[in-house]
Every structure is written in C-alpha cells, then in structure tokens.
Amino acid sequence: MHGSIVRCIVEAQSSLRSIPKQIRLGSASMRRFVAVTVTMLCLLLHVGSVQAANPSVVKRAAVASIDRHSAEIIHLSDQVWAFAETALREHRSAELLAGYAQAQGFRVERGISGMPTAFLASFGEGKPIIGIMGEYDALPGLSQQATATKAPLVxxxxxxxxxxNMFGAGSLGAALAIKEQIEAGKLKGTIRYYGTPAEEAVGGKTYMARDGVFDDVDVMLAWHPGDRTMADTVSSQAMVDVIVEFKGRSAHAAYDPWNGRSALDGVEVFLHGVNLMREHIKPSSRLHYSIVAGGDVPNVVPENAKVWLWARDWQRTEVEDLLARVRKLAEGAAIMTETSSSLSVQAGSWELLTNLAGARLLNDNLQWLGIPKYSAEEDQFARAIQRATGTDVMGMSASIESLEGQEPEGGSTDVGDVSWVAPTLHLTVATAPRGTPSHAWPVVATGGMSIGHKGMLFAAKTLAATMVDLYERPASLKDVRAEFEKKRGDVRFKAYLPDGPPPLPAAASHE
Ligand SMILES: [Zn+2]
Incomplete structure (x- = not known):
C-alpha cells in the first residue's frame, strides 16, 4: 500500500515536470508549494486504504470477538434455519436472537411497531448511534435439507x-463485537441491533421506518446472503403493492343476466387496460398481478372480484406515476362495466439509496479480510448443486466484485425504506454457489451447512470492521452522512402503507 503512495507521488511529480517550462509555475517556493500539495493529496487519497491495510487494535479485537463467538453465531443461524418461520410468525427465531442479545448484556425491547416478532437490542450511550439490521423470516414451501440434491426436510x-437465518445471526454477531468494544471503553457511542421481521411479506422495516425507530440513527448497516461478494453500489427496485376490488350486482346467469353487473367484467377490462399500457411504460417498469377473486360458479354473475397487483421501477417517482395510471384504469373499467372499483395500497418499499462513501469502507474491509477458503468437500458440494440446477459448474465465487460496474438485479426490499431515513451501507456476501437461483432450495441447503456459515462469519467481520471505522474515524462517518443528505435532498420518507397496525397472522397459527 505504501508502494502505491510513492507511485502516486512519483507519477504526479513527473507529470508536473513534463509541463513545458514556460507555462510551469514560476518561483522555486511556488514549485515547492505545489510539490508538497501533490504529496499531501496522494497521502489523502490513500489514507482510507492504508487504514484498512493497517487495521486498528480495536478493529482486530472486534474481528477476534467474532472468531471467539463463532460457534454461538453458527448455532443461532442453524436454529433459525431449522425453525423456518414465515413473515410475522417468527416467534421462536425472534426470541432466540433477542434472548441471546439480552444474555450478552444488550438492553432488549421486544415488540416494536405492533409486531411481536420485531425487537431492538442496544448497548452504550450517546452519539454516534450505529444500527445494524437482522432478518429471520423464511419462505413458504421451500423446506430443504442441507444436502446437494433437492430433498425437503418436511x-x-x-x-x-x-x-x-444467516442475515439475522451474522448481524447480531457484528453488533456483539462492537458492544464488547464499547464495554471495554475502546469505542464511544451506541450500537443497536434491529430485529426486523417479515421482509418477504408485509415489510416489517416499512412499519418501523414509518414509526420513526430509525430517525436518530447516524448510520445503518445491512447485508444479504447471495452468490457473490461485494459492497453494494447498485440500488433495489421501488415497488407498490395494491389491491383493486370491483363490486357488481349478482344475478342468475341464465334467468335474468340483464339484471346483473359482473365484477369479473370489471377485472377483465381493468387488466386489459393494464396490459395495453405495458407498451407505453418505461422499459425499467414492471407490472405483475394475480386475480385473487373472480366469482365462484359460472351460473352466478360475480358480485365481487379482486386483483392483487405490484408495480415496480428503479425510481419511486416512476412507481408513483404507474400507480396514478393504474388508478385511472380501475376507474375507467368500473365505468365501462357499470360496477364500482376501489384501489388500496397494502404495502411497498422505496428503492435503496446507495452510499458510495460507505461502500468504499465496506470494500476496504472485505479486501483486508479476504474471501473465505473452502475445503475440497465444500467445493464438491457447491459444484454438485450447480450440476443439479443446470448452472455453470464453477464452485463458489472466489473474488470480491469491484465497486464499479455492478449489474443491478431486479427485486425490492424494505431495507430501501430505511435507507431514506438514515444512510444505509449494504453488503452482499456469497453463501451459495455462483449462479444458483435465489428463493430456491440451494440457498436453504448451503445456508444450513459450512458454506453458509463461512459466508455469514465473513459478513459479520466485514460489518464489524466497518462499524469500527465509523466510530473511530468521525471524518468517514461525516462523508457517509454528507453523501446521504446530498442524495436525499428535500425528499422525506413516506411509507407505502395503510394507516394502522401491521396485518398480524392469527395467533393460533404460530407454526
Ligand atoms: Zn432476502
């Protein structure tokens, strides 16, 4: 790293010398001034990477803490993996993580924003306040053993x-590493772990952001298991989730159909409009729907019909535009079919507001720590999964993606909402073989064995090291916040939610 500073200075000085003498700055003292300035600039430019290459004692201690607690963190992840509880039913998972945090000395507040499975674990006092998110909800129907062939557990x-499971446990491991440094008097400020339920449905963070639980946080961090490793510089898609209902008039479909007005006709005309509109929306926009009610039997003119529709784009402003047009289509379809229609927003999330200053910190720490090494058995396991899923057989990703040229992938997350309230640094770490599909059995398989464990601990260390940077280097924290304020401008987060509490599942069904 020192070599690159020297190289920078030498190159800068030689390019100064190559400027023709007649236009070079005049006096010797002025030339000296320029030389010193260039040297200072080179030092400044390299200061971030030098600090990452020469990690502080505290940073090393935070990473060592994760090594010391690694068996516990893995055990937490494996238990959450086995519980496999879906959105807002994560009772055992949330209690496991909250209980562990409490046992480690965090102050724990259970039940946030009307969600029994949301919690906040905090330690320390005063500024800066650094927060880290954890998720722990599973997906329906994806039960799978930790094997390289598709085989459901149940x-x-x-x-x-x-x-x-790894997201929740890994983030908690990172928070614990920071807590220990604050406790030892090595860092000053507050660490918060946000237990955020229901990412896959409902959007727990959207309710939490609506209720202001992130408002006083200086910087938030999150990560996500993936098939590659990188400090994320690309956004996620903004989306809105709406229900469009039509109400008609029921009648006997053979005896007096003229007395009926079909709600299903309303749905058909509406969706025809949606599909015609596709030709006239931006290529970045997405509309997808399902008909969730469309009458019961053919011989009754349907009185009620319902469409569940999502609109997405990389910009929330485009989503707003789509929503306004979808509203008009619903109104128009009701007029044409002499029915009535209503549109209600159920949920949604904003696009992730990326933060390059933060991504650089994450990236420096990824580089310093280095990709985990995989054993021959793990490599075989990864390749077997790739063969089973018909993807290129190349094992685990062996590199850290650069900050430039990252390809955006479709999808939305409620982390996006948080990123408009507090600057949010986002990391992706490979816990599954390169190229294997997400929301599918291979992710479950590797998430329950050593490949996933290694990725999770690597993520925890990177996040902890980056948090140490934010506590120890006020200038870095200031850069992250300045970029956030500049990008956010005058826009203030407003949740895509109806008023009222989150839709909790029936208490009886905590399976
Ligand atoms: Zn996810």
Missing part, C-alpha cells in the same frame, strides 16, 4: 430460501 413446509 414436505411443503417453509425453508430459508433467502438465507435470512
């Missing part, structure tokens, strides 16, 4: 097809 049961 047929039809949920499984961790998005790796949130």
């Amino acid at each position: 047929q039809g049961a949920p499984g961790h097809g998005c790796g949130h």
Whole structure:
C-alpha cells in the first residue's frame, strides 16, 4: 500500500515536470508549494486504504470477538434455519436472537411497531448511534435439507430460501463485537441491533421506518446472503403493492343476466387496460398481478372480484406515476362495466439509496479480510448443486466484485425504506454457489451447512470492521452522512402503507 503512495507521488511529480517550462509555475517556493500539495493529496487519497491495510487494535479485537463467538453465531443461524418461520410468525427465531442479545448484556425491547416478532437490542450511550439490521423470516414451501440434491426436510413446509437465518445471526454477531468494544471503553457511542421481521411479506422495516425507530440513527448497516461478494453500489427496485376490488350486482346467469353487473367484467377490462399500457411504460417498469377473486360458479354473475397487483421501477417517482395510471384504469373499467372499483395500497418499499462513501469502507474491509477458503468437500458440494440446477459448474465465487460496474438485479426490499431515513451501507456476501437461483432450495441447503456459515462469519467481520471505522474515524462517518443528505435532498420518507397496525397472522397459527 505504501508502494502505491510513492507511485502516486512519483507519477504526479513527473507529470508536473513534463509541463513545458514556460507555462510551469514560476518561483522555486511556488514549485515547492505545489510539490508538497501533490504529496499531501496522494497521502489523502490513500489514507482510507492504508487504514484498512493497517487495521486498528480495536478493529482486530472486534474481528477476534467474532472468531471467539463463532460457534454461538453458527448455532443461532442453524436454529433459525431449522425453525423456518414465515413473515410475522417468527416467534421462536425472534426470541432466540433477542434472548441471546439480552444474555450478552444488550438492553432488549421486544415488540416494536405492533409486531411481536420485531425487537431492538442496544448497548452504550450517546452519539454516534450505529444500527445494524437482522432478518429471520423464511419462505413458504421451500423446506430443504442441507444436502446437494433437492430433498425437503418436511414436505411443503417453509425453508430459508433467502438465507435470512444467516442475515439475522451474522448481524447480531457484528453488533456483539462492537458492544464488547464499547464495554471495554475502546469505542464511544451506541450500537443497536434491529430485529426486523417479515421482509418477504408485509415489510416489517416499512412499519418501523414509518414509526420513526430509525430517525436518530447516524448510520445503518445491512447485508444479504447471495452468490457473490461485494459492497453494494447498485440500488433495489421501488415497488407498490395494491389491491383493486370491483363490486357488481349478482344475478342468475341464465334467468335474468340483464339484471346483473359482473365484477369479473370489471377485472377483465381493468387488466386489459393494464396490459395495453405495458407498451407505453418505461422499459425499467414492471407490472405483475394475480386475480385473487373472480366469482365462484359460472351460473352466478360475480358480485365481487379482486386483483392483487405490484408495480415496480428503479425510481419511486416512476412507481408513483404507474400507480396514478393504474388508478385511472380501475376507474375507467368500473365505468365501462357499470360496477364500482376501489384501489388500496397494502404495502411497498422505496428503492435503496446507495452510499458510495460507505461502500468504499465496506470494500476496504472485505479486501483486508479476504474471501473465505473452502475445503475440497465444500467445493464438491457447491459444484454438485450447480450440476443439479443446470448452472455453470464453477464452485463458489472466489473474488470480491469491484465497486464499479455492478449489474443491478431486479427485486425490492424494505431495507430501501430505511435507507431514506438514515444512510444505509449494504453488503452482499456469497453463501451459495455462483449462479444458483435465489428463493430456491440451494440457498436453504448451503445456508444450513459450512458454506453458509463461512459466508455469514465473513459478513459479520466485514460489518464489524466497518462499524469500527465509523466510530473511530468521525471524518468517514461525516462523508457517509454528507453523501446521504446530498442524495436525499428535500425528499422525506413516506411509507407505502395503510394507516394502522401491521396485518398480524392469527395467533393460533404460530407454526
Ligand atoms: Zn432476502
């Protein structure tokens, strides 16, 4: 790293010398001034990477803490993996993580924003306040053993097809590493772990952001298990989730159909409009729907019909535009079919507001720590999964993606909502073989064995090291916040939610 500073200075000085003498700055003292300035600039440019290459004692201690607690963190992840509880039913998972945090000395507040499975664990006092998110909800129908062939653990049961078992436990490990440094008097400020349920449905963070629980946080961090490793510089898609209902008039479909007005006709005309509109929306926009009610039997003119529709784009402003047009289509369809229509927003999330200053910190720490090494058995396991899923057989990703040129992938997350309230640094770490599909059995399989464990601990260390940077280097924290304020401008987060509490599942069904 020192070599690159020297190279920078030498190159800068030689390019100064190559400027023709007649236009070079005049006096010797002025030339000296320029030389010193260039040297200072080179030092400044390299200061971030030098600090990452020469990690502080505290940073090393935070990473060592994760090594010391690694068996516990892995055990937490494996238990959440086995519980495999879906959105807002994560009772055992949330209690496991909250209980562990409490046992480690965090102050724990259970039940946030009307969600019994949301919690906040905090330690320390005053500024800066650094927060880290954890998720722990599973996906329906993805039950899978930790094997390289598709084999459900319990047929039809949920499984961790998005790796949130690792997300929840890994983030808690990072928070614990910071807590220990604050406790030892090595860092000053507050660490918060946000237990955020229901990412896959409902959007727990959207309710939490609506209720202001992130408002006083200086910087938030999150990560996600994936098939590659990188400090994320690309956004996620903004989306809105709406229900469009039509109400008609029931009648006997053969005896007096003229007395009926079909709600299903309303749905058909509406969706025809939606599909014609596709030709006239931006290529970045997505509309997808399902008909969730369309009458019961053919001989009754349907009185009620219902469409569930999502609109997405990389920009929330485009989503707003789509929503306004979808509203008009619903109104128009009701007029044409002499029915009535209503549109209600159920949920949604904003696009992730990326933060390059933060991504650089994450990236420096990824580089310093280095990709985990995989054993021959793990490599075989990864390749077997790739063969089973018909993807290129190349094992685990062996590199850290650069900050430039990252390809955006479709999808939305409620982390996006948080990123408009507090600057949010986002990391992706490989816990599954390169190229294997997400929300599918391979993610469940590797998330329950050593490949997933290694990725999770690597993520925890990177996040902890980056948090140490934010506590120890006020200038870095200031850069992250300045970029956030500049990008956010005058826009203030407003949740895509109806008023009122989140839709909790029936208490009886905590399976
Ligand atoms: Zn996920």
